[in-house]
Amino acid sequence: MSSAIIKLLRLAAFVICLIVIASFVSFAVVQTKSASGEQAASAGGAAKPIPSERSRHEGSVRKALDEASAELTSPFDGIIHSSSEWATRGFKLLLTLIVYGFGLGFLARVLRVRV
Numbered sequence: 059m060s061s062a063i064i065k066l067l068r069l070a071a072f073v074i075c076l077i078v079i080a081s082f083v084s085f086a087v088v089q090t091k092s093a094s095g096e097q098a099a100s101a102g103g104a105a106k107p108i109p110s111e112r113s114r115h116e117g118s119v120r121k122a123l124d125e126a127s128a129e130l131t132s133p134f135d136g137i138i139h140s141s142s143e144w145a146t147r148g149f150k151l152l153l154t155l156i157v158y159g160f161g162l163g164f165l166a167r168v169l170r171v172r173v
Contacts, residue, residue, distance in 0.1 A: 067165055078150075085124075
């Protein structure tokens with residue numbers, strides 16, 4: 059019985075960290091692409107590409123990741139107040155990895171030792 063709880067805690071820690079990391083990576087990719095596009099547009103006046111079906115699907119996946127990540131990191135909303143979205147997301151990522159990743163992993167190890 060307790061072995062199942064330990065496995066569930068480890069799985070939860072892994073999934074939570076994976077969601078938050080994937081959301082941060084997608085944020086970073088979009089930010090760097092938009093910065094690159096803005097530089098290209100200011101240099102050469104490039105036109106915006108028409109969104110494809112794939113980009114719409116990626117947008118819905120990213121939206122779902124961002125919503126899940128926002129829920130998981132909401133306990134940390136009052137801790138950081140920064141005008142930089144990079145700093146806010148990076149700090150929330152770090153706290154999430156510490157609290158959920160390390161914390162739940164540590165709890166699973168403690169429960170395993172006591173069983």
